[in-house]
Amino acid sequence: MTTSTHLLRRRRFLPLFVTQLFNAFNDNLYKNAMVLFVVYEVFNSPQTEGAFSAVASGLFILPFFVLSALAGQLADMRDKAAIIRTVKACEIGLMVIGAAGLYLAWKGIAVELIAIPLLLLALFLTGVQSTFLGPIKYAILPQHLRKEEVLAGTGLVEAGTYIAILAGTILAGWIDVQFAAAGIIITSVVGYFVSRQVPDAPPQGAQEKLDWNIFRSSKNLIAETMHNREVFYAILAISFFWTIGSVLFIQFFPLAKNVIMAEPEVASLFLVVFSIGVAVGSVSINALLKGRVSARYAPISVIFMGLFVVAFYIVSKLWAADPPSDLLDFMEFLSWPMATVLLLCLLGISVAGGMFVVPLYAFLTTRVKPEQAARTIAANNIVNSGAMVVGSLLAMSLNAIGIPIVEQLLLSAAMCLVSAWLGHRLYKNETDHSLV
Numbered sequence: 001m002t003t004s005t006h007l008l009r010r011r012r013f014l015p016l017f018v019t020q021l022f023n024a025f026n027d028n029l030y031k032n033a034m035v036l037f038v039v040y041e042v043f044n045s046p047q048t049e050g051a052f053s054a055v056a057s058g059l060f061i062l063p064f065f066v067l068s069a070l071a072g073q074l075a076d077m078r079d080k081a082a083i084i085r086t087v088k089a090c091e092i093g094l095m096v097i098g099a100a101g102l103y104l105a106w107k108g109i110a111v112e113l114i115a116i117p118l119l120l121l122a123l124f125l126t127g128v129q130s131t132f133l134g135p136i137k138y139a140i141l142p143q144h145l146r147k148e149e150v151l152a153g154t155g156l157v158e159a160g161t162y163i164a165i166l167a168g169t170i171l172a173g174w175i176d177v178q179f180a181a182a183g184i185i186i187t188s189v190v191g192y193f194v195s196r197q198v199p200d201a202p203p204q205g206a207q208e209k210l211d212w213n214i215f216r217s218s219k220n221l222i223a224e225t226m227h228n229r230e231v232f233y234a235i236l237a238i239s240f241f242w243t244i245g246s247v248l249f250i251q252f253f254p255l256a257k258n259v260i261m262a263e264p265e266v267a268s269l270f271l272v273v274f275s276i277g278v279a280v281g282s283v284s285i286n287a288l289l290k291g292r293v294s295a296r297y298a299p300i301s302v303i304f305m306g307l308f309v310v311a312f313y314i315v316s317k318l319w320a321a322d323p324p325s326d327l328l329d330f331m332e333f334l335s336w337p338m339a340t341v342l343l344l345c346l347l348g349i350s351v352a353g354g355m356f357v358v359p360l361y362a363f364l365t366t367r368v369k370p371e372q373a374a375r376t377i378a379a380n381n382i383v384n385s386g387a388m389v390v391g392s393l394l395a396m397s398l399n400a401i402g403i404p405i406v407e408q409l410l411l412s413a414a415m416c417l418v419s420a421w422l423g424h425r426l427y428k429n430e431t432d433h434s435l436v
Contacts, residue, residue: 028168072378098122173268281354298423306416
């Protein structure tokens with residue numbers, strides 16, 4: 001029996017794993033249903049569509065930047081399972097808000113005055129929810145798993161998250177928006193009941209007073225975390241990875257509509273392929289490293305990621321040189337010349353990305369004391385979200401000055417070089433530490 005199969009049969013892991021699946025599925029069903037509807041049914045300008053996609057991404061990311069320090073403190077100083085149950089209960093209410101926005105948009109009732117603000121409010125609240133769950137889903141693993149199981153557990157959580165993203169993305173592209181509105185409410189209710197099965201995870205250190213000053217606590221948290229060189233380089237490398245990912249995700253829908261000239265289900269297919277690739281990469285790296293937490297393959301993984309981004313750019317440019325006259329449906333897209341090559345490039349980007357990022361998350365929970373694990377993840381989330389907000393603002397700026405979506409892909413490729421350097425620095429620090 002493999003470690004992964006063993007973990008999936010245990011209550012100390014399975015309910016957390018399934019809860020995270022439902023959470024990622026619901027987030028992406030809602031987010032993609034919303035963005036697809038607005039991009040394809042409300043706006044009719046590549047610049048406006050790109051700007052809306054960037055605003056939506058920025059609103060989702062903003063709570064991570066502002067509230068992660070508080071979330072990390074709570075996760076280390078309170079029962080992690082109790083926090084999960086509370087957050088999942090709140091999800092039901094915020095999905096009702098999102099469903100109301102989707103329903104009004106579907107009916108064409110005050111779309112820009114009421115429906116879109118409701119949709120963006122619910123998206124922001126979804127970001128708040130994910131901010132408080134984020135530190136827990138990784139920090140709880142060393143508490144419930146043995147040391148040799150942590151990398152496998154991290155890989156399973158990451159792979160499972162992307163499988164759920166895949167399912168939510170597929171559904172968002174294929175069902176009508178009114179069914180998505182009902183689906184997000186049902187999923188939030190089911191997710192809450194599953195979360196009640198997560199075993200208790202009481203705080204492991206001494207109780208400390210919560211610092212409710214989010215700016216001071218964020219600054220102090222980052223300062224306290226970054227003195228560990230391995231954690232420092234891991235956080236910076238993860239931040240650049242998610243900056244690359246956020247820019248790519250912002251580009252997908254406008255690129256699918258205006259460059260590839262395809263229907264919404266093709267835009268969803270891009271995210272599906274991306275999710276499959278990250279899931280494959282997340283599991284594959286555990287097999288390569290044989291359960292050892294190491295950044296050994298990080299530099300080469302992200303270099304390959306950058307090369308695949310360049311290949312994706314080249315194929316997109318060739319596609320744009322001889323575009324379809326009308327939007328392609330799913331089957332028409334698959335039969336179009338170079339469609340397979342385009343999808344293989346995207347798959348390569350995501351597989352390499354999954355292999356790069358999973359061991360880095362394991363560094364954050366295995367290189368610090370157990371009672372500090374959630375705050376380390378929270379510090380990572382603050383830096384990640386700040387970098388992703390910068391990426392979103394950069395994408396908005398490029399759209400505002402008229403840089404074509406396809407040309408923006410080269411920005412993602414360039415950032416892969418920075419990630420490779422950071423991965424190399426992390427591995428060097430790791431090997432130097434092992435020699436001491």
